[in-house]
Each structure stands twice: as structure tokens, then as C-alpha cells.
Amino acid sequence: MPADPAAAASAVLDRLAGGIAPGGVIGVAVSGGGDSVALLLIAVDWAKGRRLRLRAATVDHGLRPESASEAEGVAVLCRRLGIRHQTLKAEGLATAAGNLPAAARAVRLSLLADWAARHGLAAVLLGHTLDDQAETVLMRLARGSGVEGLSAMQAERSWGGVRWLRPLLGIRRDALRGMLRERGVGWVEDPTNEDPGYDRTKARTALATLAPLGIGAEGLAATAQRLQRQRRVLERAMRDLAARARRWGELGEVLLDPHELAGDERETALRLLADTLRRLSGARYPPRYRALADALDRLLSKPVAGATLSGCLLRRRKCGPVLACREPAACAGPVPLAGKSVTWDGRWVLAPRNGWPDSAAAGALGRDGSAVLGAAARAGAWQAPSGWDAAPAVVRLTTPAVWSLATGALLAAPLAGYTAAGMAACVEIAPVEGLRHDRASDYGSPAADCPDP
Numbered sequence: 001m002p003a004d005p006a007a008a009a010s011a012v013l014d015r016l017a018g019g020i021a022p023g024g025v026i027g028v029a030v031s032g033g034g035d036s037v038a039l040l041l042i043a044v045d046w047a048k049g050r051r052l053r054l055r056a057a058t059v060d061h062g063l064r065p066e067s068a069s070e071a072e073g074v075a076v077l078c079r080r081l082g083i084r085h086q087t088l089k090a091e092g093l094a095t096a097a098g099n100l101p102a103a104a105r106a107v108r109l110s111l112l113a114d115w116a117a118r119h120g121l122a123a124v125l126l127g128h129t130l131d132d133q134a135e136t137v138l139m140r141l142a143r144g145s146g147v148e149g150l151s152a153m154q155a156e157r158s159w160g161g162v163r164w165l166r167p168l169l170g171i172r173r174d175a176l177r178g179m180l181r182e183r184g185v186g187w188v189e190d191p192t193n194e195d196p197g198y199d200r201t202k203a204r205t206a207l208a209t210l211a212p213l214g215i216g217a218e219g220l221a222a223t224a225q226r227l228q229r230q231r232r233v234l235e236r237a238m239r240d241l242a243a244r245a246r247r248w249g250e251l252g253e254v255l256l257d258p259h260e261l262a263g264d265e266r267e268t269a270l271r272l273l274a275d276t277l278r279r280l281s282g283a284r285y286p287p288r289y290r291a292l293a294d295a296l297d298r299l300l301s302k303p304v305a306g307a308t309l310s311g312c313l314l315r316r317r318k319c320g321p322v323l324a325c326r327e328p329a330a331c332a333g334p335v336p337l338a339g340k341s342v343t344w345d346g347r348w349v350l351a352p353r354n355g356w357p358d359s360a361a362a363g364a365l366g367r368d369g370s371a372v373l374g375a376a377a378r379a380g381a382w383q384a385p386s387g388w389d390a391a392p393a394v395v396r397l398t399t400p401a402v403w404s405l406a407t408g409a410l411l412a413a414p415l416a417g418y419t420a421a422g423m424a425a426c427v428e429i430a431p432v433e434g435l436r437h438d439r440a441s442d443y444g445s446p447a448a449d450c451p452d453p
Contacts, residue, residue, distance in 0.1 A: 005038070005168075005175045010046045012167040013125075016156050020122045022051035027116050027124040029108075030056050030078075030085075032070045034187040036127035037077070038176035039168060041185065043125055044081050056085045057115050059108045061093050063100075063192075070188050077185075088115055101198055109284070113160035123163040128153055131173040134217035135203040137224050142199075146289060147234060148271070151227035159284060161343075161432070172217070238271040246276065247321075250387050251415055252347055252431065253395045254280065255321040262300050270296055276324050277310040282346020282432075286310070313394060326398040334361035334403060343432060348400045350414070351428040359406035365413055369401045372410040373418055385417045402427055 017026065028043050030036040040056060047054050056078050058071040071087040078085035088111040093104055116124050133152050140149035155166050168176070180187060195201055207217055245260035254276050261269040273296055274286035286292065287310045295307040299316050307314040311330030315323045332345040337360045341351040344362040352360060365373075370393070376382035388396065402412040412419045414429040 005171045005179050006042045006045065008171055009039070009042045009167045012155065012170065013043070013046050013165070016165045016167060017052075017123055020052060023053070024122040025053045025055060025119065027112070027119070027121040028054055028056045028083075029112055029124060029126050030058050030074050031127075031190075032058065032074045032188040033127075033190060034177045034180060035129050035132075035168065035173060037074075037185060037187045038180055039125055039127040040077070040081070040083070041180075041183065042167075044083065054083050055119060055121065056083050057088055057112060058085070059088045059090060059111050061090045061104050061107070063093055063104070064190075066188075073188065086115065088112070101200070106284070109160065113162045116162045121162070123165050126164055126166050127168055128166045129168045129171055129173045129176065130221045131204075131207075131217050133169050133224055134207060134220035135200055137220045138203040138206055139199050144289060146267075147227050147231050148274070148286065150224065151231045152221075152224040154228060169221070234267065234271060237265070237268045238275060241268050241272050242275075246272065249391065249395070251391050251395050251399050252280070253323060253325040253391065255323060258300055258316060258322055261296070261322075266296075269300075277312050280324060280326055280347070281311040281330070283310055315392075323392060323395075325392070325395045328364065328366065328394065328397045331364040331366075331398055334363040334405060336361045336405070337402070337427075344400050347432055349430050349432055350400060350402070352402075353427065356402070356411070356423075356427075357404060357406065359404050360411060361403055361405050362400055363403050364397065365399045365401040365410075365416070366397055369403075369410045369413060370397060373413060373416060376418065381421065382416075382418050388416055400429065 020026065026043070026047065028036075028040050030040050043054055056074070058074045060067050060071045062068075075085045075087065090104070090107045090111060093100070093107060112124055115121075136152040137150055140152065143149065153166060153169060155169055157164050177187070192198065193201065193204075196205070207215075207220075210216070241260065241264050245257040245264075247255045249255065256273070256276065261272070270289075270292055274292055277283070277292075278286050287295075291309055295309050295314060298305045298307055299314060299322050303316070303318045305314075305316045308327060311327050313323070313325055313327050317323075326345070326347070335342050335344050337350065337352045337356060338358070339352060339356070341349060342362055343349050345364070348362075350362045373382060373384075377384065396416075399413065399415045401410060402414070403409070404411055410418075410420060411423055412427055414427050
């Protein structure tokens with residue numbers, strides 16, 4: 001372990017963020033706990049010598065009475081350090097059902113991603129340590145994860161249009177707290193970290209139990225690092241298969257060649273299916289391995305098959321490819337445009353031009369919008385563009401549209417080339433990064449006498 005955690009973290013920051021030009025702004029997520037407070041102090045010293053600016057943010061989950069005062073404590077520290085700070089308040093977590101830690105993580109990342117976008121941050125630093133890495137490996141081992149899960153957290157990744165950096169993954173939690181004590185800086189201990197009802201607390205306890213067997217945090221973190229290298233090899237194989245087997249359609253759907261999937265290594269095919277579902281749904285994580293494997297087996301073993309997974313539909317017809325698209329019921333609700341660019345359903349970016357009413361919002365076309373288009377076509381007021389009618393109806397239902405929240409009227413369906421009468425304005429639309437659209441899709445023949453694949 002490094003004798004000087006600040007020097008070690010700074011060296012990692014040089015590697016991860018060295019390409020950020022002087023004058024760039026980097027964000028630091030600071031909860032008030034020892035890891036993130038140490039990261040803030042390290043980042044301040046590191047940024048000064050590289051002419052970079054810092055901003056800090058604290059997410060107040062509102063789950064404990066002390067959370068607001070703890071966020072204010074971080075704000076006070078940031079003022080002392082000359083760093084601009086903002087508290088981001090989470091809503092509704094106190095009444096959230098299901099896995100509360102997972103819900104809190106999702107809300108935290110979403111709030112931080114929005115914060116990063118608003119301020120044009122080049123990257124956001126997260127304070128995960130070697131101990132966090134080891135605990136994550138144990139938790140994912142318990143879930144039966146493969147290489148994808150057991151490679152655990154990466155030092156650098158992109159999600160939600162943000163570059164996330166973890167410069168402390170090689171440093172122990174105790175070393176960071178020792179640094180804080182030397183500098184006379186305090187931190188907050190979250191009591192939920194000791195709650196035995198949470199998986200991460202169980203993993204922390206298990207690590208202490210396994211230590212006499214020689215299974216320690218350093219060894220598990222080293223295993224995760226080796227698996228990350230193996231994961232990169234698997235990802236190259238997946239990209240090779242994707243070039244042969246995956247085609248993106250104009251409406252945000254995907255066509256997968258079942259023969260290419262069946263002819264390649266099973267692990268590579270599973271990886272490609274998981275990658276496709278993650279891109280289509282905007283999810284941070286792939287589906288559980290067992291559900292993914294069951295879906296792939298069904299799609300490859302039967303000439304006509306279907307599955308629903310990760311908020312997406314998977315369908316196969318005779319002599320045709322596997323269609324993967326967003327599930328209509330899983331599409332995001334309306335997002336007010338309010339004269340600004342918005343990302344809808346994690347898939348499409350819509351930017352309104354002048355003339356939209358204040359009540360305009362982005363949402364799914366759905367059956368109501370499809371009915372409006374049908375009536376407009378019958379009246380000669382709208383003609384479907386090339387490829388629209390050929391796309392499966394379920395795909396068309398999941399395309400973005402602009403609705404009036406005040407009247408419920410369909411104002412525009414950009415991918416369908418439709419704008420309501422009297423609406424001179426239009427909307428610019430583009431897929432988010434990773435949702436790639438290629439040439440027009442060939443959806444295959446529905447003929448009943450096609451030979452089974």
C-alpha cells in the first residue's frame with residue numbers, strides 16, 4: 001500500500017485526467033465521509049499545480065435527520081478551501097420501495113450527472129477506495145456474477161454523458177483517514193455503514209472473517225484488476241461480433257442476426273445481448289446473468305420467440321432477425337421542454353426551436369399519437385417518411401414525440417416527420433451517445449413457409 005496516499009492519488013489523477021486542458025473544471029462528489037473528504041483535499045492540492053478548477057457537490061438523500069447539517073458541513077469546508085459547493089437534494093427516497101441502497105445510488109448519480117452537465121464539468125471524481133472495491137467483488141460473487149460483475153468498479157467510465165473518475169481505488173480507507181487526522185480535518189461517519197441489514201455491511205464483516213484464510217481486501221482488489229484486463233479482451237470479441245450481428249435501425253431499434261449469435265462463443269453472444277439492452281434502456285447495469293441466459297436460449301432455440309428484459313422487448317420471427325426495442329410501458333414519462341434541450345428516456349435529445357408553447361413536453365408517441373398520425377394520413381395532412389411504415393408498430397410506439405401538457409394534443413413526432421397544423425416551429429432531435437442508427441432496417445419476411453433457421 002502507498003505510504004503517501006495523497007501522492008499516490010495524485011499520480012492516478014495525472015493518468016486519468018492528465019488530458020484535461022488548463023482552465024477546465026472538474027467536479028468532486030463529497031458526502032462528508034472520510035473517503036470523499038480526503039479526495040476533496042487531495043484534489044485541491046492536485047488541481048492547483050495544473051491550473052484546473054474544482055467544484056464540489058453533496059447529495060442530501062434526506063434519509064436521516066442529520067443529512068442537511070452534514071451537507072452544510074461540507075459547504076463550510078469548501079468555503080474554507082475556496083471551492084464552489086452545491087447541495088443537491090434527493091426527493092422521494094424516504095418512501096421508496098425495494099432496494100433502498102440501489103435506489104439511493106441511482107438518484108445520487110442522476111443528480112450528479114445533471115449537475116455536471118449544467119456546469120460543463122470535464123469529469124466528476126468519486127471517492128471509492130480499495131476497500132469499496134473488495135466489498136463490491138464479494139457482493140457480486142454472492143450474486144453469481146461473471147467477469148463483467150467481478151471486475152467490479154473501473155477507475156474511469158462514462159455514463160449519462162459524464163466522465164466519472166475514481167482515483168482512490170488503490171488506497172485503503174484507513175490510510176485516507178490517517179491523512180485526515182494528520183491535517184486536523186474531521187469527517188462524518190454514516191451510521192448506516194454499520195447496519196447489518198445492508199449487503200455492503202455484510203461484505204465488510206465477511207472480509208474480516210476471511211482474513212485468516214488469506215482472503216483480504218488487497219487480494220480481492222487485485223483480482224478485480226486482473227479481471228478488468230480480461231474483460232477488455234472479451235469486449236473486443238464482442239465488438240467483432242457486433243459488426244457482423246447487430247444493426248441499428250432509424251427509429252432506435254436493434255436487429256440481431258440469430259445465426260451469427262449462435263455461431264459465436266456463448267459468452268460473447270451474451271455480452272452483445274447485454275450491451276444492446278443496456279444501450280436501449282439507458283440502464284447503468286446489465287440484467288442478471290440467469291435472466292439474460294434464459295432469454296438468449298429462448299431466442300436461439302425457437303424460430304418464433306419473445307422475451308421482456310431490462311425494459312426492452314425481444315422478438316424473433318421465422319426467417320428474420322431478433323428485434324430488440326424499448327418496451328412501450330417502460331418508456332419515460334413526459335419531460336417539459338421549457339425552451340431547452342432535454343434528454344428523454346435516456347435515448348433521445350430534443351431541442352425545441354422558437355414557437356413551442358410553454359406546456360410542450362417530450363414523451364412517447366404511444367397509441368394515442370399513432371392514432372393522430374393515422375387520422376392525419378387519411379386526411380392527406382401527413383405522409384409517412386421512408387421506412388416508417390415498414391418498422392414494427394411496437395417500435396413506432398416508443399419513438400419520441402412532443403405533447404402539450406395543457407391540452408393533451410400531439411404537437412410533433414420528429415422521427416415521423418409530423419408537425420401539427422399551426423405549429424410553425426420544429427424540434428431538432430438526435431440519439432444519445434451509444435444509440436447508433438445505421439441504414440434502413442430489413443425486418444425480414446413474415447412468410448409462414450420459411451424454413452426454420
